Amino acid sequence: MYLTRFRVNTGRSDARQLLGSPHRLHGAVNMSFPTRPARDGSGPRVLWRVDRDGASETLLYIVSPTRPDLTHLVEQAGWPASDEPGWTSFAYEKFLSALDVGDTWGFRLTANPVHNIRHQYLKEGERTKRAAHRTTQHQMQWLLQRQEKSGFEIVQKPVERRLLEQGDEYELIVRDRIPLQFHRPPAKPSSNDVQITKVTFDGRLRVTDPELFRRTLTHGLGKAKAYGCGLMTLAPVRGES
Template sequence: MYLTRFRVNTGRSDARRLLGSPHLMHGAVNMSFPTLPARDGAGPRVLWRVDRDTPAETLLFIVSPTRPDLTHLVEQAGWPAADGPGWTTFAYEQFLTALAKGDTWGFRLTANPVHNIHYNDDQKGQPTKRAAHQTPRHQMRWLLDRQERAGFEIVQKPAERRLLERGDEHELIVRDQRPLQFRRPPAKTGRDDVRFTRVTFDGRLRVTDPEVFRRTLTHGLGKAKAYGCGLMTLAPVR
């Protein structure tokens, strides 16, 4: 497994076009690999995420079973004349193997929190449709409901640090909610547009099941993984 970091040159029009279209970015990421892994759920897949922490720095992160070649992205959305390759790839396997039960990490996850609803209130028992969670409270609940099955638990705050009586029990914030809509060729009508909501979670977690947690980090969490969702990365706790 490999973790790759690429700094995007937002001053270039091609870079802004990629950042504005999850479909185009998905294609650009896929072009980094001569052969993509099967998407049958049996093995790790290619995951990616764009972080915009400051106006001056936009980073693309990729987790993949094989080492990528981002030469085309440097030419399209980087600094082709700069020294060095333009991206950094780290061997990820050793880090994953070292994860142990009880380890505490800061984390970031960009995800697509959804739930299934009925078209009408009187259609219980009938087929449902997928809808996005729209409020931070429901988005947090979406993640909290999945933590045990994903091999981790969100760290709880001490009572004296909670600012609210309810809804502030965990070391977790939600930010950068972004509704996205784009057309995926060969679709031609608005009805065929891809629509989803992307949000970013920042927080602190504790590993409860290392084997399951490794799968979460390499297979992704939630829907819309092809479009920049599902990738969780870790950082040491300060």
């Protein structure tokens, strides 16, 4: 497994076009691998996420079973004439193997929190429709409902730090929400459009089941993984060993 970080040159028009189209960026990520991993659920898949750190930098993160070659992205959306390397890939397997019960980490997850709804005009037995969670409370609840089966638990705040609003008992915030609607060529505009809502969670978690948690980190969490959702990354917590 590899964790790769690529810095996007947002001053280039091609880069801005990629960032504006999850479908194009999905294709560009896939082109980084001569042989794409199987998507039958039997093994880790390619996950990716774009982080925008204000106006300072935009980073593309990729987790993949094999090492990617991002030469085409450097030429299209990076600094091809720079002496600095265009991307950095880290061996991820050793880190994953070292995860243990009780480990505490800061995390970031961009996901597509959805639920199934039934419209009044649908008859009993007919298919429900998938819809995005719209409120911060429901989006947080979506993640909290999945923590046990995903091998972690969100750390709870000390009582003295909690506010009155519901959901504030956890070390968890919704950093941004981005509704997206786009079409997949060769479909016509507004025909079979893809509609997703990207939600970025920042928080602190504790590992409860290392095997399940490793699967979460390598298989993703939630829907719309092809369009930049599902990838969770970890960071050390200050004051923690």
